Amino acid sequence: MKPENLLQNIHLRTQKCSVGCPTLNHFLNGGVPCNSITELVAESGSGKTQFCLQLALSAQLPPSHGGLSASSLYIHSEFPFPIRRLRQLSLALRSTYPHLFRSVDPCDSVFVRGVYSADEFVQLIPIIELHILNSKFRLPVRVIVVDSIAALFRSDFENTGSDLRRRSSLFFKISGALKSLAKRYGLAVMVTNQVVDMIGGACPGITGMRIGNLTELYSSGRQICPALGLAWANCVNSRLFLSRDQAVNGNGELYQRRRLCVVFAPHLPASSCDIVIKGEGVFGVEMQQA
Amino acid sequence: MEVGMLPISASKRGKLLSTGYTTLLSISRASLADLARDLQVSEPEASEIMKCASKTSTLDLSNGTHNTTVVNGGQTAWAMLNEEKFSLHITTSCMDLDNILGGGINCKEVTEIGGVPGIGKTQIGIQLAVNVQIPPEYGGLGGKAIYIDTEGSFMVERVLQIAEACIEDMSEYSNHFRKDLQASEVKMHPDSILENIFYFRVCSYTEQIALVNYLDKFITEHKDVKIIIIDSVTFHFRQDFDDMALRTRLLSAMALKLMKLASKFCLAVVLLNQVTTKHIDGSFQLTLALGDSWSHSCTNRIILFWNGNDRHAFIDKSPSLKSASAQYSVTPRGIRNSTSCKRIKMM
CATH class of the missing domain: 1.10.150 (DNA polymerase; domain 1)
Structure with a gap:
């Protein structure tokens, strides 16, 4: 066993994968970090999948454009897979970088696989490793997206002691396997998570327990908290939260305000950034310091 | 005689x-x-x-x-007492926290630090790995650190940030108080701080145990290691264990080895732990993970928790320190004294 030389890291920072927007990359200090698990928490319809699709596509950009020159693996547990949206985003990427995609289709470097249960996902992990090892594709796999982890766990488990214990043991098993893959192959792993409503406002105790920088998470005017509880929170390295709210703009019109916040991350301060979702993708909004 | x-x-x-x-x-x-x-x-x-x-x-x-x-x-108790007077501490860079710890994290002891995700466990770990290298002229140990990462939360850019802030603080100190220290200031460089952290990334509990067993040999070769940080000791022990008795045995054997290392090489061992819920009398309570028998394995136990918007550290168990709590904050420059209490006083 030998210690790693920390100085050999390029530019003395962990490698990151672009999320496809310069503002968001700046906000995330370069993008989604390799060798660790980043979680994106949001209620449905906030833009989790949009964000992940864009990440999966951006991975194939060369390092000079913030990517990893790599293909990506998109594991989805929410059906159907938004193939049309992926196509749309890939066309947008192609038109942004016409010189890079003259002869190749960005969609060729995104591998998609559906899973239906947590056990199936556990069985899939060795297959993922084989896929990474034996890839004869143009680009090596460096990004794994799991959209969403919560859907795998929401049906098969009863609310009893033994089932909950089995569930959290599975959390650690999946997270351990993903982290080990991430470390060995330098992968950036992105996992999405759903939210649950907090009943009765800020109830004290376990469910009301504060995790991370934000005292309370609000989305669509409801107080919520990430699904899968405390045990899962211990399994991810960084947690980002995407909220959606009605807001009034300068002209007095109502609009959807989406906001990306850092709940916790070893390398990012507590901060937030407004985002907009357009036909061409997800973009951060430059803001003056409030 | x-x-x-x-x-x-x-x-x-x-x-x-x-x-x-x-x-x-x-x-x-x-x-x-x-x-x-x-x-x-x-x-x-x-x-x-x-x-x-x-x-x-x-x-x-x-x-x-x-x-x-x-x-x-x-050893006689008298000799031990004399020795303890000269025992070494590693500062946490947060004065309030140092005060309740009696000067910082103690060498020769195993200290466990636990808290919810995002409270700053890894940040404290990184800060200690940097602070152990503060040279003796500035009141440090001038040692090296072993960082065992089981979770993958160790980010090089963050270490660099904290190391740069630490060097800035030291040069500020020498400018203010000691004009004669200018020469030694040049010696510290962020790159050398990174070089003096022996970073191990382990991906399973067998690897973790093997590494702890190997540390004795490693430290014999690298005498100036003064701190071992395991971030976190828990992660791999929360998966794949059907036999809880086996887990307890493995954990206590590992804890004993770490304790032996701590006293043999006079170094500090810091174990970061996660929290979990425990079912007591029909209600759920937060507690550090790995169970009751594990709680005997560490000399000191510090629990980090949120109080409103402030981070607090609480000494839950210690043979020599009285239980107390202190506020700290995680800033871009690392762990520092909390500023919010001053703000309240001013208002």
Whole structure:
């Protein structure tokens, strides 16, 4: 066993994968970090999948454009897979970088696989490793997206002691396997998570327990908290939260305000950034310091 | 050992005692001429006595003082107390936290730090890995760190950020208080701080145990390691264990090895732990993970928690410190004193 030389890291920072927007990359200090698990928490319809699709596509950009020159693996547990949206985003990427995609289709470097249960996902992990090892594709796999982890766990488990214990043991098993893959192959792993409503406002105790920088998470005017509880929170390295709210703009019109916040991350301060979702993708909004 | 037991003639022993040389120490402190004059013997004879005395006293040292302890390597409480007065601390860079810890994280002890995700466990770990390298001129140990990462939360850019802030603070200190320290300031460089952190990333519990077993050899080769940080000790032990008794055995064996390392090499061991919920009397309570028997494994136990918008650290268990809590904050520059209490005072 030998210690790693920390100085050999390029530019003395962990490698990151672009999320496809310069503002968001700046906000995330370069993008989604390799060798660790980043979680994106949001209620449905906030833009989790949009964000992940864009990440999966951006991975194939060369390092000079913030990517990893790599293909990506998109594991989805929410059906159907938004193939049309992926196509749309890939066309947008192609038109942004016409010189890079003259002869190749960005969609060729995104591998998609559906899973239906947590056990199936556990069985899939060795297959993922084989896929990474034996890839004869143009680009090596460096990004794994799991959209969403919560859907795998929401049906098969009863609310009893033994089932909950089995569930959290599975959390650690999946997270351990993903982290080990991430470390060995330098992968950036992105996992999405759903939210649950907090009943009765800020109830004290376990469910009301504060995790991370934000005292309370609000989305669509409801107080919520990430699904899968405390045990899962211990399994991810960084947690980002995407909220959606009605807001009034300068002209007095109502609009959807989406906001990306850092709940916790070893390398990012507590901060937030407004985002907009357009036909061409997800973009951060430059803001003056409030 | 007393003079009465020296292997010399009875008359010389009598002379020694009557002239006031009752302990070996008093003989070794006297000069050759003095001893010869006091005992009224020739100088060669006196030097013979001194040789005898010094041989006996070194024997004593190597065996431990065998008239006070039966077991080799034993120590009197008095000696331990004296040793503890000179025990070394590693600052946390947060003064309030240092105060309740009696100066910082203690060497020779195993300290466990636990808290919810995002409270700053990894940040404290990184801060300690940097602070252990503060040179003695600035009140540090000038040591190196071993960082065992089980979770993958160790980010190089964050270490660099904290290291740069630490160097800035040191040069500020030397500018303010000690003009003569300018020369040593140049020596510290963020790159050298990174070089002095031995970083191990482990991906399973077998790897973790193997690494802990290997550390003895590693530290023998790298003597100046002064801190071992495991971030976190828990992660791999929360998966794949159907046999909880096996888990407990493995964990306590690992804890014992770490404790042995701590006292053998006089270094600090910091174990970061996660929290979990525990079912007590029909309600759920937060507690550090790995169960009750694990809680015996560490000398000190610090729990980090949120109080409103402030981060607090609480000494949950310690044989020598009183239970107290202190506020700290995680800033871009690392762990620092919390500023919010000052703000309240001003308002």
